[in-house]
Amino acid sequence: MRDVAIIGVGVTKFGELWNKSFRAIGIEAGMKAMEDANLSGSEVDGIFVGNMSAGRFINQQHIDALIADYSGMATRHIPATRVEAGGASGGVAFRQAVMAVASGMNDIVLVGGAEKMTDLDDSSINSVLDATADAEWEAGMGVTFAGLHAMIAQRMIHDGIATREEIASFAVNSHFHGALNPNAQFRKAITLDTVLRSGPVATPLGVFDCAPISDGAASLVLCPLEDAKKYTDSYVKVSAVTQASDSLALFQREDITTYGATVAAAQQAYQQVGITPKDIQVAEVHDTYTVAGIMALQDLGFYKRGEAGKAVMEERCHIGGDIAINTSGGLKARGHPIGATGVAQIVEITEQLRGSADKRQVPNAKYGLAQSSGGMGSAVTVSILEAI
Amino acid sequence: MSSVAREWREIPGRYNLEGSKCGNCGKIFFPRRDFCPVCRRASLGKIEDYQVCRTGKVYTYSIIHEAPDCNNRLKPYAVAMVKTDDGVMITAQLVDVDLDKIEIGMPVRAVLRKLDADGASGVIHYGYKFVPAN
Numbered sequence: 001m002r003d004v005a006i007i008g009v010g011v012t013k014f015g016e017l018w019n020k021s022f023r024a025i026g027i028e029a030g031m032k033a034m035e036d037a038n039l040s041g042s043e044v045d046g047i048f049v050g051n052m053s054a055g056r057f058i059n060q061q062h063i064d065a066l067i068a069d070y071s072g073m074a075t076r077h078i079p080a081t082r083v084e085a086g087g088a089s090g091g092v093a094f095r096q097a098v099m100a101v102a103s104g105m106n107d108i109v110l111v112g113g114a115e116k117m118t119d120l121d122d123s124s125i126n127s128v129l130d131a132t133a134d135a136e137w138e139a140g141m142g143v144t145f146a147g148l149h150a151m152i153a154q155r156m157i158h159d160g161i162a163t164r165e166e167i168a169s170f171a172v173n174s175h176f177h178g179a180l181n182p183n184a185q186f187r188k189a190i191t192l193d194t195v196l197r198s199g200p201v202a203t204p205l206g207v208f209d210c211a212p213i214s215d216g217a218a219s220l221v222l223c224p225l226e227d228a229k230k231y232t233d234s235y236v237k238v239s240a241v242t243q244a245s246d247s248l249a250l251f252q253r254e255d256i257t258t259y260g261a262t263v264a265a266a267q268q269a270y271q272q273v274g275i276t277p278k279d280i281q282v283a284e285v286h287d288t289y290t291v292a293g294i295m296a297l298q299d300l301g302f303y304k305r306g307e308a309g310k311a312v313m314e315e316r317c318h319i320g321g322d323i324a325i326n327t328s329g330g331l332k333a334r335g336h337p338i339g340a341t342g343v344a345q346i347v348e349i350t351e352q353l354r355g356s357a358d359k360r361q362v363p364n365a366k367y368g369l370a371q372s373s374g375g376m377g378s379a380v381t382v383s384i385l386e387a388i
Numbered sequence: 389m390s391s392v393a394r395e396w397r398e399i400p401g402r403y404n405l406e407g408s409k410c411g412n413c414g415k416i417f418f419p420r421r422d423f424c425p426v427c428r429r430a431s432l433g434k435i436e437d438y439q440v441c442r443t444g445k446v447y448t449y450s451i452i453h454e455a456p457d458c459n460n461r462l463k464p465y466a467v468a469m470v471k472t473d474d475g476v477m478i479t480a481q482l483v484d485v486d487l488d489k490i491e492i493g494m495p496v497r498a499v500l501r502k503l504d505a506d507g508a509s510g511v512i513h514y515g516y517k518f519v520p521a522n
Contacts, residue, residue, distance in 0.1 A: 123457045130456065136398070137419055141480050141515065142452070142503065143458050143467045148479075150450035151469055158448070158492050200464075203451040251469055251477040256448070 001102045001380045002164025004238040005228035006385070008221035009347040015185040015337030017215040022058050023070050029217035029240040029340075031070050032114055038219040038231050039108070044221075046106035047073060047080040050093030050113035051339035056128045058119050067112055086132035087288060089113065090342025091372025094220065101222050110233030113343030114217035125213055132375040134249035146210060148250050149203035149289040153342070156257050157204065159283035162294050164204050166309025168195040170290035171208050171333075173317050174326050177374070178333025185214055185335030192313075195290070198353055209290040213336035218344035228388075231283040239270040239367070247381040250376040255378045259377030262299035269382040273367070277301035280384070281365040282352045284345035286373035287331045296371050297325065300382070324362045327352060342372035346383060353387040395511050403500055403514040407476065416440070442498040443521055444472035449482060449490050458504035466490055470518055481517040495521035496508045508517035 005100025013023045020028075028050075034041055051063045060066065067073075068080035083093040090113035090164055100106040117125055130139035133148055156162050178184040190208065198206035228235040244261040247253055253260070270276060277300060285300065287293030297308035303321055311317060317325035326346040328334045331341060349368035351357040365387060372381045400420070406417035409428030412427040418440050443464040449468040452459075459465065466482040468490070482490060483501065496518040512515030514522035 125456070127456045140503070140513070142455070142462070142465065143466070143479055143481075144455060145452045146454065147452050147467050151448040151467070154447045154450060155448040155491070199449070202453065202467075204449075213468070218495040254471070289489050369478055 002104060003030060003225035004098050005225040005235045006220050006238060006350050007223050007231050007235045008033040008253055009350050010036055010219040011183055011344055011347045012217050013183045014214045014216035014337055015193040016118050022054060022322060023066065024068050024113060025215060025217040026112055026114040027070050029219040030110060033221050039158050039221065039225055041072060043108045044110050045078060045101055047078060048093045048097040048110040048111050050343055051082055052084055052086060052089045055130050058116050058374050064382060085373030087171035087338055088342055088381055089284060089339040089372030089380040092243060093228050094343060094346055095243055096237050096383050097222055098241050100222060107223060109222045111220040111222060113340040115337035115339040116215050118215050118336060138249055140325060146169060146205060146254035147202040147288050149291050150205045152256050153204055153291040159257060161257055161306050165192060166313045167294055168192055168209060169313040170249045170287055170293040171195045173312050174330035176288060176318060177236040177327045177360055178329025179330045181305045182331050184329040185212055186325035186333045194210060205289060209324060211288045211331035211336035214337040216337035216340045218340045218347050219302030219374045220346055228275060233353045235388060236350050237386040239384045239386045240272040241381060243331045243381045246378050249377050258300050259380060260296060261375055261377050261380035262371060265380045265382040266300045269384050273384050280323060280367050280369045282327060282362045283369040284326055286314035286370045287326065288336065300371060318354060319360060319362050327360045327362060347371060353385055390506060390511060392511055396512060405440040405442060405498055407438045407514055409436045410434065411436050416476055418478060438520060440476050441472040441474040444470045446492055446494045446496060447471045447477065448492060451487055453508045468498055470519060483517045485517040497521045
């Protein structure tokens, strides 16, 4: 297996992009990544696209062909593959692309992640999200995706793992960083009181505990590490990218306050690189809901069970703290165009490790981590990138 | 809109809490599985029907305020994960209950209720919900 490098990144602004179509945002992110990697496009020999549900959001299947066509790769007959893994679609697409380059099957691969959510009405959008859990035995019973996360939060509070205030503080952390990101959907810091007083969605969670509905796309260019210097001086190494599974339905688990797939993927990733969680200076975690962010910090080994909420509440996950968490603003403030999210996390970590993160730059970061999660932690990828 | 067949084939589980049990290791499954994820191939041909206990306790819960259109008429409504007295975890709505008085550990029992409907002319879905046992 060959070592793999990320030589280019691109991301659109995330938000309610009324004037832009799925095709437009997908191509915008891809072109930015190609320009960043100093490529003309004729070097690319493979495409992987993370997209959760264009079929239901814009009534368009076959996104792989659409992206190949509009990026100018169809005339050269370059293979394109669309990947769906719920909220982890972007993370899994990235992993597939890394494997393609590592194996020698491809040399220069374009990774895309895109979702156009706002072309559909809010209620229908939420029913698409509900279907990433068990559509038959959870959503079909009237239990929303927010409701499942709320039940985790309720149990965590009951078991003394985190208080309601500690869980809510995750949104404060994400917004603090989002205010520094020009591409974020919400560029405004908020207080704990704002989260606690926001309208109820599924108790104990309110509107400010939930990631927004967003449009957006992100893109990466990968090549073998040994070739990276041919294209750019500004690249990072992909040190590990692991993936793990868990039951589709939350009720099939022994313990609902931890995601076994995150724990498994993280352990494997640390082992592959030969480091511990303490060696990570910056991380992007999948905070679809505040409670999922708190769980991620514990499952990734950054904090012991029962201590993550306290750390976030004490602002120890800000840039300059114990570890910088969600410097992009996370899903909550940067926005969560589902298929784009996992790829956008890798864009952010790449920017941090090559020192191009501007106002949200973490000083001298050597290792960065991204956790992408689908459904109720039913598919999780953990990626560790390393500064060169 | 789903087909009548999709609703019909799940009637034993949805109406009567019928699950299955692995004849090899004894593990109980709800909803029913035709294959034991623990024993895998050794479970083939050994999966038995199993009637899940209709009483249990609330393991965790939430009050839903933002619901899909089909459940708008119910808002706000309670949902829970219930651990039945034979140890099976089930996710369902909690009804006929004062929303302020729900708590973890509260005893409940399963009842058959209307869940929702696919519009004015589509399939009406029925299934289990839980009510306070006392």
